[in-house]
Amino acid sequence: MQCRPGVPSMPIEKTDTLVVGAGQAGVAMSEHLSNCGVTHLVVERHRIAERWRSERWDSLVANGPAWHDRFPGLTFSDFDPDAFAPKERVADYFVDYAEMIKAPVRCGVEVRAVRRNVGRPGFRVETSDGVIEANNVVAATGPFQKPVFPDMVPDDAGIMQIHSNAYRNPAQLPEGAVLVVGAGSSGAQIADELLRCGKRVYLSVGPHDLPPRRYRGRDFVWWLGVLGKWDVPALEPGTEHVTIAVSGAHGGHTVDFRRLAGQGMTLVGRTESFADGVMHFAPDLADNIAQGNANTLSVLDEADAYIVRNGLDFPEEPEAREVGADPQCVTDPILTLNIQEAGITSIIWATGFTLDYSWLQVDAFDEQGKPKHQRGVSAEPGVYFLGLPWQSRRGSSFIWGVWHDARYLADQISIQHQYLAYSPPA
């Protein structure tokens, strides 16, 4: 670098490992790096756990009870462990956690570009606050980075359209009916909230898993834990688009699409297309509802078998197997809907997210732009991913799971340190 005479050049800041993002993943990574004695810095463009504060709706509570949806090193103080923490409380928890472990987090710093150094190890990281050099970079920027929804309904159709990450509360929507597309946890909970506040709601239901909230005295997170389901390493082929519908709202309850229909919600199948003011839905609603119930029953069967095998004295709960009759909207499904005639003035797309690593300009991606990695260790030496969906198992993108993946990555980084520290005897 050339400097003008008399102007001292700014020394470039250096760290061993730069963690990008201070959500739960970045905080967990910091804890394990510290435990391994790795010098590091965590940079966060906004605030710690920002997405819990500003990219989720007002009434959101954690999907898992407080005893489960946390890191091992800290409980939610003054909070019923079986209750579901409100989103602000979850964000505060991570702020407290970062403080407890003295995580070196620098907020308000955005990483704009990461490039490998030429002819020497490490990376040059351009941030909104200058350049940082690092031997390793951990991308902890989240499993759900960029909202996706199909470019289906034109902007001039006269309908308000938002993604679930921009939904806050019912008051935000115009008068009239609303179509919620997607019936995973977000879509199902948002549709329920809108129905409760008196809105006319259409809910487009695709394939979904539907675990019971509780069964025989235990929450489903417990059952998934003891049955080894959080640790399942990969989705079965063909089930990639199956979402999971659970809710911690109102004390936690099993999502029940038939009950919602009984309360006045209109269920429709997968949203397929829009033309001339008419929305078209796939004829798959009955199938999706039936598959969801089959999933519930399979969890109950496995739970019963676990209880018998271990001789546990858990209360019987035969009513958990009762399935109500299909409502009319399921037996005689709507396949086309004139938006104006139905009075629909808004659409909420609860259709998921995609990744955006445009800032990470290294050789760690396949042709589709997906990270190439093994358990988060990328194809580019020194680059690590954390918090990806299914990074090592089903639990990877969830609070408790990311902590374990972070431990693995910190271990991998210190193993590399050991190799690099070796020098052969003279």
Ligand SMILES: Cc1cc2nc3c(=O)[nH]c(=O)nc-3n(C[C@H](O)[C@H](O)[C@H](O)COP(=O)(O)OP(=O)(O)OC[C@H]3O[C@@H](n4cnc5c(N)ncnc54)[C@H](O)[C@@H]3O)c2cc1C
């Ligand atoms: C609606 C919803 C509800 C959920 N509920 C639960 C739940 O109840 N329990 C559970 O276990 N999981 C839940 N999850 C899943 C998961 O726990 C969350 O998505 C969680 O936020 C993921 O944490 P993370 O740290 O991996 O990523 P994020 O929370 O997305 O954090 C990434 C951070 O990186 C920062 N960042 C991004 N790019 C840059 C950059 N270039 N430079 C600097 N900083 C950057 C962002 O500002 C952000 O703070 C939920 C997810 C959603 C969408």
